[in-house]
Amino acid sequence: MGREITIKVLKYNPTDSQSTPTFVEYTLEETPGMTLYIALTKIKSSIDHDLTSDFVCRAGICGACGMLVNGKPQLACRTLTSDFEGGKIELLPLPTFKLIKDLSVDTGAWMEKMSLRVHSWIEKHEETDLAKLEKRVEPAVADEVFELDRCIECGICVASCSTAIMREDFVGAVGLNRVARFSIDPHDTRTDEDFYELIGDDDGIFGCMSLMACEDHCPKNLSLQSKIAYMRRKLVMS
Amino acid sequence: MQIKYADALIIGGGLAGLRSAIATGAKGLDTIVLSLVPVKRSHSAAAQGGMQASLANSIMGEGDNEDVHFSDTVKGSDWGCDQEVARMFVTTAPKAIRELAAWGVPWSRVQKGDREVVINTKQTTITEKEEAHGLINARDFGGTKKWRTCYTADATGHTMLYAVANEAMRLGVKIEDKKEAISLIMQEDQCVGAIVRDLKDGTLCAYVAKGTMIATGGYGRIYKQSTNATICKGTGHAIAIEAGAYMGNMEAVQFHPTPIVPSGILLTEGCRGDGGVLRDKDGYRFMPDYEPEKKDLASRDVVSRRMLEHIKKGKGVPSPYGDHLWLDISILGREHVEKNLRDVRDISMTFNGIDPADPAEKGWMPVLPMQHYSMGGIRVTPEGHSVNIKGLFSCGEAACWDLHGFNRLGGNSVSETVVSGMIIGNYFADYCNTTEITISTAAVHQELDKQQRYLESLLELEGEENIYNIKDEMRRIMQEKVGIFRNGKDLEDAVSELKALLQKTKQIRITKKESHLNQELEEAYKVPMMLKVALCVAKGARDRTESRGAHYREDYLKRDDANWLNRTLSYWAAADDLEPTLKYEPLDIMKMEMPPAFRGYGKKGNTIENPLSQVRQEEVDSIVASHQGDRFTLQEKLMPFKLQPEYKRQNERIGEDNNG
Numbered sequence: 001m002g003r004e005i006t007i008k009v010l011k012y013n014p015t016d017s018q019s020t021p022t023f024v025e026y027t028l029e030e031t032p033g034m035t036l037y038i039a040l041t042k043i044k045s046s047i048d049h050d051l052t053s054d055f056v057c058r059a060g061i062c063g064a065c066g067m068l069v070n071g072k073p074q075l076a077c078r079t080l081t082s083d084f085e086g087g088k089i090e091l092l093p094l095p096t097f098k099l100i101k102d103l104s105v106d107t108g109a110w111m112e113k114m115s116l117r118v119h120s121w122i123e124k125h126e127e128t129d130l131a132k133l134e135k136r137v138e139p140a141v142a143d144e145v146f147e148l149d150r151c152i153e154c155g156i157c158v159a160s161c162s163t164a165i166m167r168e169d170f171v172g173a174v175g176l177n178r179v180a181r182f183s184i185d186p187h188d189t190r191t192d193e194d195f196y197e198l199i200g201d202d203d204g205i206f207g208c209m210s211l212m213a214c215e216d217h218c219p220k221n222l223s224l225q226s227k228i229a230y231m232r233r234k235l236v237m238s
Numbered sequence: 239m240q241i242k243y244a245d246a247l248i249i250g251g252g253l254a255g256l257r258s259a260i261a262t263g264a265k266g267l268d269t270i271v272l273s274l275v276p277v278k279r280s281h282s283a284a285a286q287g288g289m290q291a292s293l294a295n296s297i298m299g300e301g302d303n304e305d306v307h308f309s310d311t312v313k314g315s316d317w318g319c320d321q322e323v324a325r326m327f328v329t330t331a332p333k334a335i336r337e338l339a340a341w342g343v344p345w346s347r348v349q350k351g352d353r354e355v356v357i358n359t360k361q362t363t364i365t366e367k368e369e370a371h372g373l374i375n376a377r378d379f380g381g382t383k384k385w386r387t388c389y390t391a392d393a394t395g396h397t398m399l400y401a402v403a404n405e406a407m408r409l410g411v412k413i414e415d416k417k418e419a420i421s422l423i424m425q426e427d428q429c430v431g432a433i434v435r436d437l438k439d440g441t442l443c444a445y446v447a448k449g450t451m452i453a454t455g456g457y458g459r460i461y462k463q464s465t466n467a468t469i470c471k472g473t474g475h476a477i478a479i480e481a482g483a484y485m486g487n488m489e490a491v492q493f494h495p496t497p498i499v500p501s502g503i504l505l506t507e508g509c510r511g512d513g514g515v516l517r518d519k520d521g522y523r524f525m526p527d528y529e530p531e532k533k534d535l536a537s538r539d540v541v542s543r544r545m546l547e548h549i550k551k552g553k554g555v556p557s558p559y560g561d562h563l564w565l566d567i568s569i570l571g572r573e574h575v576e577k578n579l580r581d582v583r584d585i586s587m588t589f590n591g592i593d594p595a596d597p598a599e600k601g602w603m604p605v606l607p608m609q610h611y612s613m614g615g616i617r618v619t620p621e622g623h624s625v626n627i628k629g630l631f632s633c634g635e636a637a638c639w640d641l642h643g644f645n646r647l648g649g650n651s652v653s654e655t656v657v658s659g660m661i662i663g664n665y666f667a668d669y670c671n672t673t674e675i676t677i678s679t680a681a682v683h684q685e686l687d688k689q690q691r692y693l694e695s696l697l698e699l700e701g702e703e704n705i706y707n708i709k710d711e712m713r714r715i716m717q718e719k720v721g722i723f724r725n726g727k728d729l730e731d732a733v734s735e736l737k738a739l740l741q742k743t744k745q746i747r748i749t750k751k752e753s754h755l756n757q758e759l760e761e762a763y764k765v766p767m768m769l770k771v772a773l774c775v776a777k778g779a780r781d782r783t784e785s786r787g788a789h790y791r792e793d794y795l796k797r798d799d800a801n802w803l804n805r806t807l808s809y810w811a812a813a814d815d816l817e818p819t820l821k822y823e824p825l826d827i828m829k830m831e832m833p834p835a836f837r838g839y840g841k842k843g844n845t846i847e848n849p850l851s852q853v854r855q856e857e858v859d860s861i862v863a864s865h866q867g868d869r870f871t872l873q874e875k876l877m878p879f880k881l882q883p884e885y886k887r888q889n890e891r892i893g894e895d896n897n898g
Contacts, residue, residue, distance in 0.1 A: 013755060015439065032558060033500055033589065045706035049749045049758040054275075057467045059503040059585060061396065062279040078588050100438055101755045108276030108415045112407075121342075121404035128340040130333035131887040134293075135340070136372030137347050145344035146390050149397050153278055187342055 002030035005087035007039060009051065013101045023090075024048070030087070036076035037065065040103075053103040060219060063154030067103050068092040073159040075219045076103075094159040107155040114175045118198055122188050137186055148181035148227065150220050157214035157224060169203040173214035173224040176205060180227040183234070192238035195231075205232045240443040241682055244270045244412075246670045247431055247447035249419045249474060251277035253395070253652065254634025255453035256402045257659025258666060259411045265667040270445065272417040272434060274469050277403050281455050281467040282655060285395025286581060287508030288377060288387035289656075290649035291331040294891045295348050295373040297366050298385035303894070304328040305869060306383050309832060311647060314381045314537050316787035316797060317834040318487065318613075318643025318805070318825075322879040323620050325831070327641050327650075327657050329881060332889040334656045335374060335388055341401040346375040346389055346578075356513030356570050358533070359523070369892050377578075378511040379648045381537035381839070387649035392506045392581045395652050402656065419474070420763065422450065422481040422630065423677075423685045429481060429630040430677050433689045440754025442690055444682045449670040451622075451631040452478055453659075456612035460772040462710075462717035464609040465497050465504040474636050476767030478616050479774070479818075483627050484807045486617030486638030486823075488771070489778035492646055492788050493722050494610030495541040500559040501589050502608050505582050507648035510534045512578060514567035516545065517602065518553040521564075529839050536839035539645040539788040542607035542722055557604065567594050568601035607722060611635065611651060613642040613788065614775070617807060617823075620880070622662030623669065626809075631666045633658035640805065644787025664882055693753065696762045701745030705761045708739050708746070712765070712772055715739075720776045725792045729780035736776055737816040740769045774808040774818045781820055782806060785844075799834045799848035803827065827854050831877035 004027055012021040026043045037058045044051050053076070056064040060078040067076050070090050081089065097105035114120070128135075157173035158164045164172050179195055182188045199205045208228050215224040246262040248255045251273030262269045273280065294302040307328040312321060339345055350371035352363050379387040390397040406413065419432040423444060431446040454474025458466030475485060495516070496505045510516070515523045515534050525534040528544040536544070545563055548554070554561025567575055567582070575583055575595040586592045586603050594601045616632035617625050618639050624630040633639070634655045639662070641654055719732035743766040748758050784798035785791050803825045808818040827833050833854040836842060858876060865872045870888065 015755065016752075035501070035589070044757065045710075049706075050756070052755060052757055055468050056275050056279045057281065057284050059284065059501075060588065061284050061393075061581070062275075062281075062467065064275060064279045080589075106416075106438075111276060111278070112413075115404070115407055119408075121408035122340070122401075123408075124340070128337065130336050130884075132336075132890050133892065134336045134374055137339075137344075138372060139347040139349040139375075142344045142347045145342075146346075146393075146397065149342075149344055149390070149400065150393060152283075152396070153276075182342075185342055185344070187340055 002032070003087055004028070005030045005081055005089065007043065008090045009102065010092045011051065011102045012099065014099055030081050034081045036069065036079045036081065039081055040076065052101040061152065063152035066094045066107070066154045066156045066159065068094065073156045073217050075154060075156070078219065094155055096159050096164050097155060107153065110155065110158070111153045111174070114171050118171055118175045118179050120178050122182065122185065123190050124187055125189050135187065141184070141186060145181060145185050148177055148222070151177055151222060152220060154219060156217050156219060160213035160217045162211055163207045163209055167203055167207055170207045171199060171204055173228065175199070176208070176228045176231055177222060177224055180231050183231070192234055196235045196238060200235055205235055241679065242270070242443060242445050244268050244445060244447045246449050246451070246666065247445050248272070248451045248453060249432060250453035250455065250634070250636065251413060251415065252280035252282040252453065252455055252634065253399055253402055253655035254636070254659045255451070256406045257656045258451055258453060258633060258663030260402070260406055260409060261660060261663030262667040262670060263409050263411050265671060267667055267670050269411055271411060271413045272419055273413065273415045274418055274437070276415045277413055278399060280399060281470055282399045282652065283396045284467060284504065285652040286392040286504060287379065287506035287511065288389035288394045288649050289335060289398065289653040290379070290382070290386050290647065291335040291388055291653060292328065292384070292386055293332055293335065293374055293376065293388065294384070294894070295370045296376045296385050297364055298378065299376050300893070302384035302386055303891070304889070305873070307331070307386060310382045311641070311650060312832045313837045314645050314647040315643025316645055316837060317799070317803065318490070318786055320620065320640045321830050321832065321877060323639050323641050325877065325879045326620060326661055326881045327654065330657045330661055330885045331653050333885060334653065334660060338398060338401055338656065339374065341405045343397045343401045344390055346391070348373050348375045359513065359515060359569055373892070377508055378535065379507055380510065380535040380541065381532070381647045387508070387511060389508065391577065392508055392579050398652060398656065419477055421685065421689050422477050423682060424481050425677055425681055428628040430675050432477070433685055438755070440756070442686055444686050446677060446682060448673045448675055449629050449631060449666055451633065451666055452616055452636050453632065453634045454636045456635045457771045458609045458612060460712060460716050460768050460775070461609035462713040463502050465494055465502055466609070471764055471768050472771035473764055473767045475616060475771050478624070478630065478632070479770050479810050480813070481627060481630070482809060483624050483630060484617040484809045485774050486614055486640055487644070487778070487806050488614035488774035488808055489782055489789050489806060490613035490644045490787060491609060491775060492538055492611035492613060493542045493607040494538055495545055495607050496565050496605040497608040497610070498586060498590060499557065499562045499604040499606050503585050503589060504610065505565060505585065505603060505605060507538070509565055509567050509579060509582060512567070512574065513570055514565060515569070517564040517566050518548060519555045520553070521599065524548050524553065532839045537645055537837070538648060539790070540840045543790060545607055546722060555604065562604045562606045564602035565605045566602050568597055611646055613644060613646055614638050621665040622658065623665070629673070631662060631669070633662040644789055661882065661885060693759070693763065696759060697748055697751050697753065699744070699746050699748065701747050703742050703746045705743070705746045705758065705765050708742055709761065709765045709768070712736065712739055712769055716772055716775070720779055723790055723792050724779055726780065729776060732776040733773065733780055733817060736769055736773050740766060740773070740816055743769065770810065777818055777820060778806045778808055796844050796846050798846040799851060800846045803834065803848060827851055829877065830854060831858070831873070833858065
């Protein structure tokens with residue numbers, strides 16, 4: 001027998017006029033290696049069929065399951081229940097994003113808006129002949145781009161960010177990191193001036209107050225703060 | 239109720255669907271992509287180890303080309319694949335990877351000079367050529383002759399998906415997420431769109447299109463233990479089944495050797511490709527005893543069976559979750575693990591508290607074969623068109639066009655997603671461009687009303703059953719009776735038990751009666767769909783009395799080329815049938831470029847020969863002996879294949895002149 005754990009979830013359905021935000025407590029037996037994915041799936045199938053949450057890969061790869069776990073934004077699928085000594089866990093939906101229901105929030109719409117704003121794609125001038133050798137890239141440069149490309153758009157940096165709460169259109173660490181990523185990609189022909197046009201304002205690179213919560217909580221351990229500082233310096237210089 | 243119109247409707251927003259959308263968008267078609275989740279969360283993101291393309295840049299890939307990739311793929315498939323499709327694929331794969339590079343996938347690149355690698359557990363120095371410097375690198379993978387799998391550490395699917403999704407966004411492709419297609423709109427034998435449910439507000443909408451493509455990935459979640467994401471339920475297959483479409487080789491299900499125990503999260507084949515090895519409870523490396531040539535890197539079906547065979551000999555490591563084996567990558571050294579296998583390390587540390595870079599036993603990770611990939615799927619032509627429903631296309635893992643036969647090689651699946659997105663996406667675009675449909679709004683409303691009533695009827699059910707229990711029961715049956723080792727009795731039981739479950743789905747009760755934001759209602763319509771898919775798998779497996787690739791029958795141990803060199807077609811003959819009808823489509827040995835033979839791994843002498851194999855081999859040998867000219871004209875003589883001219887062009891490689 002595992003120990004008994006208690007999971008308290010803030011439930012609310014904003015589309016239902018009868019619904020009010022309410023904490024609901026579930027008690028269940030902990031199994032070895034139990035994650036919040038396993039625990040919530042168990043609750044949904046055997047205790048409360050109405051509980052809503054989002055899980056896709058359940059392996060920390062897709063970024064679908066960010067939520068506040070005892071006040072900290074993190075990926076639920078990577079969170080082991082055994083990490084909580086008293087066996088008491090409180091779950092709230094990620095702030096800043098539009099609530100769909102209970103623990104499910106609309107990160108997709110937010111990320112789409114950000115991506116369109118920062119032109120989150122390779123801009124290039126020449127056509128690629130696919131039958132010819134690929135363009136050469138210095139191995140160290142490819143590794144550097146990969147490092148920044150590891151972001152999974154989970155939204156945890158946004159949910160951790162004070163600017164994002166104050167400024168609805170702030171692109172967040174995720175957006176600034178994305179610009180940094182394209183700015184060092186040799187396939188992208190944009191100049192610093194071009195990037196300044198995209199993010200040279202308070203909703204972009206000058207909105208960050210350097211509180212660093214984004215980097216503290218990033219599940220991919222991206223060095224967001226140094227990238228934001230790097231981009232800011234680069235764009236100011238230009 | 240609403241009706242939306244598009245030229246091209248694509249169901250599924252993973253790599254295959256998005257790449258297809260880029261193809262239709264480029265040809266000026268009004269395209270809509272539907273996705274259950276924001277597209278960057280699609281299961282494509284979970285592909286770790288890499289993408290096969292015969293670039294031959296790395297010194298260990300020297301001499302690689304389309305011919306070698308073709309041969310590996312056909313052997314991997316245990317001669318179940320369509321060899322013309324395999325040719326289309328290997329010819330396009332180098333172009334696909336170069337396109338992705340231009341779209342920003344930060345492929346690992348070749349560094350000229352010496353580097354240390356681990357080969358057969360020995361530190362070895364290899365020297366990369368000066369002229370390869372900065373070109374795309376490759377690692378070793380199972381069942382391949384050359385190092386051909388290109389990668390971005392072990393997050394290859396992620397970087398590919400982001401690049402393709404970004405490019406689709408740049409081109410202004412319309413993507414609608416949190417949308418689920420729940421049925422196809424049929425007009426006689428033609429598909430003219432889909433009925434789509436909005437997962438946020440529960441409303442139904444009809445999407446009418448000249449052509450409809452299903453690119454919804456695999457059906458792994460019908461199994462209890464699967465590496466697949468929670469959304470890989472096969473519902474894309476199910477709506478095609480319900481429209482009458484033929485499925486191909488649904489019993490061909492791959493079990494990956496190294497998901498971690500107990501969570502079932504995949505640890506990439508790249509672990510072994512980079513030199514990691516499997517060990518048993520004594521720390522002994524057992525694979526060379528079974529597979530002297532390919533060792534830990536035989537094809538996945540073979541390695542998975544050898545592992546279970548070894549466990550049956552009492553060599554497994556006991557644990558609360560049953561016996562498992564160890565995967566050892568500590569021998570690769572900390573630096574390599576932290577750089578090239580960092581997600582593997584992260585998964586192992588997070589879910590199991592094991593740092594696999596730690597030396598020896600301390601770093602060994604517990605692994606056991608689990609369901610991983612669906613070779614079977616919607617049966618389509620090499621152009622991706624359903625063989626029996628006009629206007630319905632499919633590509634990627636959802637389809638059976640049929641690249642993988644009875645076993646897929648590692649690294650060929652993410653590669654297939656984009657390659658089929660290019661090839662089939664373009665054929666699909668041509669179809670949509672040249673097709674006009676006439677449809678009455680009454681017919682559309684009829685299907686809409688039918689689905690609306692169906693969902694309402696589910697909410698009205700007042701039975702005793704719980705849909706979650708039915709789902710768990712299905713997944714248990716598939717796991718225990720339609721798994722790696724199969725036999726006639728278990729399969730017979732599985733079919734009848736699944737049929738009983740399908741009937742039980744009409745005796746459920748849904749707790750909340752809301753028509754939206756009700757995940758239990760979603761289960762209630764998905765589980766019967768999953769059961770239909772599961773029945774295609776189980777019945778196909780029951781009736782296939784041979785062992786081929788991943789389909790392994792303990793009561794029919796041999797690959798039977800005399801009687802079973804064919805493709806299973808399963809379909810629902812009548813809507814209220816409880817099981818699929820099966821029929822078979824023969825493979826023509828006399829047209830094969832590579833007639834059936836020994837794969838080079840697995841048990842020898844385990845084939846019931848078809849006399850035609852010998853006849854065709856002699857024919858091939860004589861064509862080869864008398865051939866004058868390059869390898870391309872020889873190939874054309876052996877087995878001509880159709881492909882868009884821009885994709886058929888010869889691929890440039892360093893050190894290879896155009897005469898091959």
